[in-house]
Amino acid sequence: MANQPVDAPSLLTNVEWERKPPSIDANLKDYAEACRTFRWEDVEREFDWSRTGKINIVHEAIDRHAAGTRRDKVALYYTDYDTRDERYTFDDLKRHTSKFGHVLKRLGVKRGDRVGIFLPRTPELYVAILGTHRIGAIPVPLFEAFMEQAIQDRLSDSAAIACVTTPALKARIPRPALPALKHLILVGAGGTLAADEVGYEQAMAGAPEWLEPEWLTKDDGLIIHYTSGSTGKSKGALHRQYAMVGHYQTAKWALDLRDEDIYWCTADPGWVTGTSYGIYGPWTLGVSSVVIGGRFDPDRWYQTIQKYRVSMWYSAPTAYRMLMSAGEAIPKPYDLSSLRHICSVGEPLNPEALKWMKKITGLAPHETWWMTETGMQIICNYRSLDFKIGCTGKPFPGTYATVVDDQGKELPPFELGNLVVKPGWPSMMKAIWNNPAKFDEYFRIPGWYVSGDTAMKDADGYLWYQGRADDVIKTAGERVGPFEVESALVAHPAVAEAGVIGKPDAVRGQIIKAFIALRKGHEPSDALKQQIAGFVKTNLAAHAAPREIAFVEKVPKTRSGKIMRRVLRAWDRGEPVGDISTMEE
Numbered sequence: 001m002a003n004q005p006v007d008a009p010s011l012l013t014n015v016e017w018e019r020k021p022p023s024i025d026a027n028l029k030d031y032a033e034a035c036r037t038f039r040w041e042d043v044e045r046e047f048d049w050s051r052t053g054k055i056n057i058v059h060e061a062i063d064r065h066a067a068g069t070r071r072d073k074v075a076l077y078y079t080d081y082d083t084r085d086e087r088y089t090f091d092d093l094k095r096h097t098s099k100f101g102h103v104l105k106r107l108g109v110k111r112g113d114r115v116g117i118f119l120p121r122t123p124e125l126y127v128a129i130l131g132t133h134r135i136g137a138i139p140v141p142l143f144e145a146f147m148e149q150a151i152q153d154r155l156s157d158s159a160a161i162a163c164v165t166t167p168a169l170k171a172r173i174p175r176p177a178l179p180a181l182k183h184l185i186l187v188g189a190g191g192t193l194a195a196d197e198v199g200y201e202q203a204m205a206g207a208p209e210w211l212e213p214e215w216l217t218k219d220d221g222l223i224i225h226y227t228s229g230s231t232g233k234s235k236g237a238l239h240r241q242y243a244m245v246g247h248y249q250t251a252k253w254a255l256d257l258r259d260e261d262i263y264w265c266t267a268d269p270g271w272v273t274g275t276s277y278g279i280y281g282p283w284t285l286g287v288s289s290v291v292i293g294g295r296f297d298p299d300r301w302y303q304t305i306q307k308y309r310v311s312m313w314y315s316a317p318t319a320y321r322m323l324m325s326a327g328e329a330i331p332k333p334y335d336l337s338s339l340r341h342i343c344s345v346g347e348p349l350n351p352e353a354l355k356w357m358k359k360i361t362g363l364a365p366h367e368t369w370w371m372t373e374t375g376m377q378i379i380c381n382y383r384s385l386d387f388k389i390g391c392t393g394k395p396f397p398g399t400y401a402t403v404v405d406d407q408g409k410e411l412p413p414f415e416l417g418n419l420v421v422k423p424g425w426p427s428m429m430k431a432i433w434n435n436p437a438k439f440d441e442y443f444r445i446p447g448w449y450v451s452g453d454t455a456m457k458d459a460d461g462y463l464w465y466q467g468r469a470d471d472v473i474k475t476a477g478e479r480v481g482p483f484e485v486e487s488a489l490v491a492h493p494a495v496a497e498a499g500v501i502g503k504p505d506a507v508r509g510q511i512i513k514a515f516i517a518l519r520k521g522h523e524p525s526d527a528l529k530q531q532i533a534g535f536v537k538t539n540l541a542a543h544a545a546p547r548e549i550a551f552v553e554k555v556p557k558t559r560s561g562k563i564m565r566r567v568l569r570a571w572d573r574g575e576p577v578g579d580i581s582t583m584e585e
């Protein structure tokens with residue numbers, strides 16, 4: 001089950017604490033007290049639907065603020081440091097998302113239909129997601145970097161009826177392979193449009209400024225986020241409207257968001273962090289958000305904090321490590337004193353990066369552990385609670401996460417086991433789209449949601465993430481399934497067989513390494529390696545392309561044909577391969 005042995009006593013002896021002053025002013029004042037008394041039902045009262053019975057996320061995130069004291073408050077600050085520098089109030093977003101709702105309605109898009117959102121990180125991306133919510137349809141965000149195969153898999157599985165995109169990205173949407181896809185809405189197309197294409201700007205200009213939200217129930221669909229597992233193609237985690245209860249409360253207690261904050265979530269809405277905490281959490285709380293377009297650039301990141309006086313910052317360990325490797329001189333000219341809290345998600349934050357961040361900003365990033373499937377943060381460090389540096393944290397009040405053996409029995413401290421969560425938290429996915437069997441796999445240990453991670457608990461009840469129990473790869477915080485990469489690799493004419501693993505890497509957490517057996521007539525060479533990696537880049541996505549390739553005679557498989565990634569990992573480390581009695585001849 002676990003890939004690496006754990007040295008339990010080192011957790012007892014070598015650990016350093018991040019201590020909190022008793023007077024700290026945090027939204028969550030007393031963790032232990034909250035664990036005793038907190039009830040999710042009480043959070044429901046924070047939403048208008050608890051009185052009206054009428055549910056739609058766009059009402060709770062936008063319209064109710066636009067109708068109240070936050071009407072002219074900036075909801076979204078946006079710049080790409082190039083051609084655009086904009087701000088949108090809650091009232092602006094109400095009008096824009098109403099218009100976009102009309103655009104979809106006119107095309108015949110209905111409640112429950114899926115709408116692909118394939119856009120770069122611009123204000124239109126946020127308007128498109130929220131405008132889709134307004135008519136009760138279900139957005140399917142498609143990360144900007146995805147190439148044709150990845151787009152086809154996701155639009156075809158979700159049977160999206162429309163897709164919002166740009167003329168440049170459109171080339172990666174294989175229309176003939178997508179019979180359900182009836183309409184493209186093109187942002188920035190100018191006048192040149194095909195018969196089944198709509199120009200975003202033209203359609204928005206003519207649309208009315210108000211559209212009443214489609215009123216939904218708690219169980220109606222919110223969003224589908226595709227994510228990767230260790231087997232098969234990517235799977236669509238379907239969330240429900242009720243998830244907003246979880247987004248709201250975790251944004252309040254773990255991110256510690258307040259009305260006066262300027263909040264910067266660096267995640268793209270193509271991934272769940274960019275929606276749960278880039279849209280739903282902050283905006284149900286009525287907090288101002290910063291979004292920047294363009295590529296990662298250390299100088300610009302510090303500049304963003306200074307420019308907007310960012311007070312709460314939510315990013316990922318890879319980003320913090322990239323800032324660290326860019327050096328201490330870069331932040332020097334910038335005023336970072338507006339920051340008051342920082343959180344981290346996606347992979348474990350190593351103590352070195354945490355300490356470096358503390359040196360530069362004065363603040364230790366607080367871990368938040370969760371998954372696409374959990375929809376919201378589950379295990380966190382909290383502003384008012386002491387934590388041990390390097391640990392993942394404690395379960396969010398009202399949730400129960402723990403470590404169990406393969407039969408579901410809870411393990412004593414310092415024993416490595418499955419990290420599991422007791423089902424019933426508000427943002428748990430409702431289904432895997434089109435795939436009930438995959439959904440059931442998450443509950444294979446009776447009574448628990450099985451995360452696929454391994455962990456252990458210490459004597460003080462803190463949880464320590466230890467790794468994945470399966471072959472899922474985390475590279476630069478992004479989740480990649482080895483099967484998807486292997487499928488892309490074997491489509492290359494020179495590749496006979498391919499096996500893919502995550503290889504530990506100091507900055508990216510893991511990098512993708514491929515073991516490839518070539519077809520007859522092809523000779524190993526560096527040029528061929530580059531060509532094969534480039535092939536994955538253009539067909540799947542740049543972040544899914546192998547950074548390392550090793551040519552081998554044969555990819556090790558079991559007699560039933562399953563790739564033995566355990567053997568590949570041992571080869572990579574130059575270690576003995578262990579028991580290979582199940583390996584094919």
Ligand code: WT7
Pocket residue numbers: 227272273344345346347348349367368369370371372373392451452453465467468474477478479
């Ligand atoms: C996997 C989920 C949902 C947020 C973005 C990632 C790993 C996530 C942590 C953390 C160690 C973490 C786990 C998890 N992970 N947060 N704080 N410490 N590992 O979502 O792409 O669905 O990936 O990310 O392995 O299972 P995701």
